[in-house]
Structure formats: C-alpha cells, structure tokens
Amino acid sequence: MILALAPMKDITDLAFIKTLNDLNTLPDYFITEYFRTVPHHKKLDPYILQSITKNPTNKPVWGQLVGTDAPSLVRDALKLLQNGAAGVDLNMGCPAPLVCRKNAGGGMLRTLHEMDQVLGQLRDALPEGKFSVKCRIGFEYPEEFERIIPIIAKHTPDRLCIHARTVKEGYRSSVHPKWVAFAKTIYSGEIIANGNIVDTETAQSWINIAQPHGLMIGRAALRNPWIFNQIREMISGEKITSHKLSDLLTYIERLLENIKPLQDPLIEEKLIHRIKKYLVYTVRGLDPQLDYYMKRSKTEKDFLNVCKEFLNNDEAFPILPPEDTHLFAHFGSLLCD
C-alpha cells in the first residue's frame, strides 16, 4: 500500500516535509502544493521549488501544476523535471473560484474537450513513470465521473489520485469511495484514494471498499503526523503506536525551527502567523483554551509558553479529531459504507 502526503497550498512546504523527516514518519512520496501555470509567467515559484531542490528525505517529491494552457503546462512540466522533480502531477480538483473560473483545477472537469487536449499534450511530453493526475469525481455530481474517467484513462497517466468528492462539495462532505472502485474497472494504472482518512480505521475502510493501490492523507497528517507510521502498523498487523501530548509539543517545536530558515527576512509576528496555518488542524479536539491562547500569541516566547503549558505532559494524544468541526467533518460515514 503506497502512502502519500496530500498537497496543501501554503502548508505542505519544505518546513513540513523536514518535520516529517525529523519525526521519522514519512509517506512513500510527496506532491508539492500547486505551481500556477500561465503563459506569461515563466519562472517556477522559488518558495515551492525548494521542496524539490532541498528535499531532505529519501522519498520522491512530485511537482504539481494547475493551469489550462497546454503549451505552458508542458513548458513548466519539463522545467519541474529539470529541477529534480520525481514526476509531474496535474491538478484537476482545486475548487477555488478564481482557479475554476479559468477552467483550471476542478474547472477542468466541466470542460472535457480542453481537459482531453491538456492530458494528451502532457502525456506526449512526459516520459513513462513521470506523469500523474489528481482529480475529483465531478464538478457538480458524482455521476459525471462516468464521462471523466474514460478520458483520463485514454491518456494513461502513470498514477491517478482521486479525491472522492465533487468540486461543489469542497472539503466538508462525505466522500464517495464507490466511485474509486468504479475507476478501477476503467483505468489500469495505480489508483490512490483520497479524502477523510483520519486514522487507521478510516484508512482500512477505504481499503475494504475500493481496494486502491495507495492512500493519500492531507489534513489529518497536520494534526497527527504519525498517521503514516500508524497505517503501516495497521497493515502489517502490529500494535498501533500511540502518542502523548508531549510528542505533539516536540512536533510543534520542530515545525517552528523548520519554518524559520524559510522566512526571509525572519519577522517574529509573521513566523507565528505562519505556524498557526498548520496548527489550526493540530489543536482540534484538544483543550479549547490551547486554541484560544495560541491564536492570541504574537511572539515566539508567548507561543512556546502556551504550547508548553498545555502540552508538556504525559496525557494521551487522542488520535481522532472531533467530527463536528468545519475542518474535519463526515469521516464517520466512511465507516458505515
């Protein structure tokens, strides 16, 4: 079972990759947050690029592109390979209105003729083993996947990651794993299932329902970075390692140290603002006071003091986030499918 970290804009950067490496809990591969590809913009974003050029792990990093102009996508895809990317992933799922309006990201799923052209040109330009697609199952309705998947399959990307929601469903609905099982009947490459995996049980449910070649985990890895090791333990029938709140403190301290060298110039308030982007996911289900005081801290010293006050102890870290928040919702339905 292949495990992947889901790309997340402004979050799954070099600092987070380094932190997973420090904690010794690595997925089998990474995909960068998306590089925006447009005809007039020829330089790859240097902040994102360093996840590839300075990758400290022995795991491959794929570069992800979002765009709709085929020649520009080919241009940037080749540049990614020249810069050491393990391969190129095409984003066909981003629901941001700004992206979709241009028929890029999730917008591609409602302009199938253009999607067909783009996939064809990328496939022609990229060597075997270097092309993957990350898509949703439709723009408005899951049934759209019946028309989408044959077009993707025709262009034989080497790997297909399916975030099993429609674009309209955003991030908070239940997922639809049966459509991933359906994809297997049409597409013969590697399929990676994505959406609402928050622990070993939800991972196991995905495996039972869709039998994918791999699983991709996003938000839950920000809350519980050890989820990759735990899923591996579950698969090999070992006891699942549990963690303490003090382990969470170590994670936060490592992340803070790894963010620092990426901030140029290093401004304390910005540093604290930056780490909060990751930690909104992390503190779900813990003492609400931690969230309250963390949000209000402005200096590194205050921030670390708050973290230490609440986390420097041997209490168990609850693996499951609460289900009723806007950040984690409806994962329980995976267990009923």
Ligand SMILES: Cc1cc2nc3c(=O)[nH]c(=O)nc-3n(C[C@H](O)[C@H](O)[C@H](O)COP(=O)(O)O)c2cc1C
């Ligand atoms: C804050 C945020 C940023 C995201 N940025 C990207 C992105 O750059 N590229 C992409 O393909 N998906 C992006 N996604 C979607 C995730 O990769 C993933 O498909 C989604 O979160 C569902 O997986 P999960 O339930 O494990 O989080 C983003 C999701 C979130 C929450």
